[in-house]
Amino acid sequence: EMYTSLLNVKQAITVERKLIDYLKTYIDHESERLEDVKRFYAKVSDLHTELYKGPATAMANPLVAFTLIKRLHSEWLNVVHSNEAQENTQALRSSYEKEEADLPKLEDLQGAAQGLMRLQDVYVLQVASLVRGLFQRVTEGQPIDICRPAVSVPLSGDDCFLVGKVAYEQHDYYHSVQWLEESVRLFRGAGGEWIPENAGTLEDALDHLAFSHFKTGNISYALSLSQELLHHDPMNGRVLQNVEKYERLLVRSPPLSITDHGLKRPTSNNVRTRDTYETLCQTQGSQQMHFKNPRLFCDFFTNGNPGLLLLPVRREVLSLQPYVVLYHNFITDTEAEDIKTTAHAGLRRSVVAAGEKQATAEYRISKSAWLKDTAHSTVGKLDQKISMLTGLNVKHPYGEYLQVVNYGIGGHYEPHFDHATSPSSPVFKLKTGNRVATFMIYLSSVEAGGSTAFIYANFSIPVVEKAAIFWWNLHRNGQGNEDTLHAGCPVLIGDKWVANKWIHEHGQEFLHRCSLNPEE
Ligand SMILES: O=C(O)CCC(=O)C(=O)O
Ligand SMILES: [Fe+2]
Structure with a gap:
């Protein structure tokens, strides 16, 4: 499957390059063949102009007569029954067949x-x-x-x-x-x-x-x-x-009005959130009047961690309910490249929770790979940095492995929760509770589209290359926070890569305070 990951679409360019080369070879061979046919045609037709001037005198010459007989006996036969055209086609087809496995499917x-x-x-x-x-x-x-x-x-x-x-x-x-x-x-x-x-x-x-x-x-x-x-x-x-x-x-029943042929978009099962979602995607992150809320701010953040003291992170608090922050320049270009390259071989069609199982779905079009901290030294380094910034324990199984995602053509992830909303969810397989928080890194930029939209909270974040966003999925009492309903907007132009680190409830007992207050 190719369309679900732009990486695979890019790889298809190499396949077409090869096909172009095969076609060139075919054209060259066919041109040579046609040249031969044309030469034979010119030879015979020129001769005939001569012969027709005086057929009787011409045939009086045994050499002329002999060559006429020879042509009619075998030269024409060889030209008309030549296998060359077929051989050329066959060669083209077998070259094509070599690439067939890598061609896109229906x-x-x-x-x-x-x-x-x-x-x-x-x-x-x-x-x-x-x-x-x-x-x-x-x-x-x-x-x-x-x-x-x-x-x-x-x-x-x-x-x-x-x-x-x-x-x-x-x-x-x-x-x-x-x-x-x-x-x-x-x-x-x-x-x-x-x-x-x-x-x-x-x-x-x-x-x-x-x-x-x-x-x-x-x-x-x-x-x-x-x-x-x-x-x-x-x-x-x-x-x-x-x-x-x-x-x-x-x-x-003659037509009542020519104009009223109600062309309506096919209805989806989530029309209620669809309008907000699409509006948030269209604005591509441009927020109206967000700065007017005095409780939202930017700062240099160290989280009191000595490891961040020399190079504090530029933090932008984007929303308080739900609590969402953006960390600028969380990752370097080289680190992002390391992560993407390490993920290449493991990319598979992304799945979503479907009851107890996982399944592919039209509403999530991407490929993803899971990277353990042993896959590349950069993975471990990022784990450590996430831990310093969030003050949370992200070691497996308290944090899931890093999920690297590459979107496809018009790739998206429609509104969803990252945390489990049913006790049978595969999220609980790790036996470390629900996903309490999400840490998501933007590994690439995009030219247009691909924002991350928070539907109920009514704001969207454009793809900020090298930045990361963090939010709490659960209230302090362990209940899911409905306001975290979010989506990855369809990528309009570009190759979008993100990495998700999902942090679970267990392992955070002394790092993240609990509360019985359902508001917190
Ligand atoms: O790609 C995005 O902007 C959001 C991705 C997301 O929500 C997810 O992978 O769970
Ligand atoms: Fe998500």
Whole structure:
């Protein structure tokens, strides 16, 4: 699986480089072959211009007669029955097969398309802009750039067809209509010419778009698209039937209003938090009036620890309820690189708690690896620094191993709690209680998106490279603090890496005071 980690997507570039080289070799060989065919053609056709001037005189020469017989007996045969074209194709195919294991699968294509649609939704991006390679939102009728990627590509009619088809197959006509609309527009513009690399054609796009419109109640549009399709494919029985059906439906109940074809986003099971979550993602950390709260402050922090005395950490208290702090420059570039590199080999699709078990989920798109302090000296060093800053015992099993996370295309982690909310949760497998606190390090920067959003507390933190955030998940009485509901926003542009250190209740008995007060 490739789409769930940008590291793997990057690795796919090497595969395409190899394919490009194979194709070059193939083109060279085929060009040589065609050169030979052309040379033979030129030789024979030139000769014939001569022979036709006087066939009788020409054939009087036994040498000319002999070469004619030889050509007709074997030279033509050798040219026409040459295996070279087949051998060249075969060579190309077997080179391709060597790379096959490393090629993306159907689920990658679907996952990447899904990622694009997620970004479209969360950041309210205009599909028409995306298609032109731009990341824009329409504000007061004007498209406004949300960010400008360093490198960009426009999408083709076939690219849009594929995204639309992924939505279509999931009966998600909200998205299929928008993407297929662009696909049809681009295919029409391209003049309906067939291109070998394409999966779909103008007819396919019209077919899917017509049905999507039918499903969203826009029958008159479904009809006109079907009629356009019949123009290209007049004998298509299924489309003929659809046209009849649409006409019948329109006679029975003519469209009331052309504009009201309620295209609604597919509902999710957490619509209640979705709006806040998305708004917090869109602001990408820009807080309104946060500085107005006099109890929030910045300082140089040592936690009274001699180890931090010479180099205090720049601390930013971001929120009091729940208590969330940000430590700037917690990690150095080299340390971050060490951690990422050490994690590479162990990266697996991230899972979430599903009852007693763990499972992959659409709402967490990333890969992660667990690093013991023995994996690299930097891991142990970070453990120590976390311990100094938080004053907590983070040694296994009082702290979990370091979880290194790399997000994928539109990768995200929808609103969740880090602590267990049910006694059967896998969090309790360590037998050291619940996750009392989270220490999360930003191992990379991102160009856009990827903020960490606290839903109920209504604020978000942009990715601050090399910084770390800390918060308490539990109240002092051991109850989960609902206000810690948080999320990793979809990464719009960039390669986001974080590392989580989850600290458990046990082992902190003399380091973190308990209380019966449910407010604390
Ligand atoms: O990536 C983020 O910003 C949040 C990640 C997170 O909440 C988690 O991994 O539990
Ligand atoms: Fe989390």
